[in-house]
Amino acid sequence: MAGEQSTNGAGRKIQFILHLYICGASPRSKRALTNIKEICEDHLKGRYNLEVVDIFQNPAQGERDQIVAAPTLVKKNPLPVRRFIGEDLSNKTKLFSVLEISDAA
Numbered sequence: 001m002a003g004e005q006s007t008n009g010a011g012r013k014i015q016f017i018l019h020l021y022i023c024g025a026s027p028r029s030k031r032a033l034t035n036i037k038e039i040c041e042d043h044l045k046g047r048y049n050l051e052v053v054d055i056f057q058n059p060a061q062g063e064r065d066q067i068v069a070a071p072t073l074v075k076k077n078p079l080p081v082r083r084f085i086g087e088d089l090s091n092k093t094k095l096f097s098v099l100e101i102s103d104a105a
Contacts, residue, residue, distance in 0.1 A: 016040075016048040016099070017077040023070040024056045028088050032071035035089040043101055075099055 020036055022029035033052060040048045055062035055070055065074065069086040075098065084098045 013047045014078050016044050016075065017051075018048060018099075019051045019053060019065070019074045019076060021053045021055055021062060021065070021067045021070050021072045021074070024054060029054075029071055031088040031090065032073070036073060036095075039089070039092065039095065043096075073098070 020033060022032060036050065040050055053061050055067060071088065072086065073084040073089060075082040082098045084095060089095055
């Protein structure tokens with residue numbers, strides 16, 4: 001089960017690697033950034049790395065990572081890679097499912 005896989009074989013907590021792709025300082029981008037930071041601090045504190053990529057400032061990275069809409073959240077680790085596309089990340093139930101964490105994590 002997702003919430004039960006919070007440690008690796010050595011007993012260390014799994015590190016979440018997240019990339020949030022946004023388009024400038026739009027209201028939707030700001031909401032997505034605020035929401036994911038809050039969720040990470042409340043549920044993944046001390047075990048996440050969040051990289052924010054503004055595809056207006058870095059279009060090459062958006063193309064390389066095949067980003068078709070923003071905001072997009074990509075969970076790169078733990079595997080499998082998951083994408084949460086085109087929302088402001090306010091739907092916690094859906095986001096927890098994508099991130100594969102329980103709301104009690």
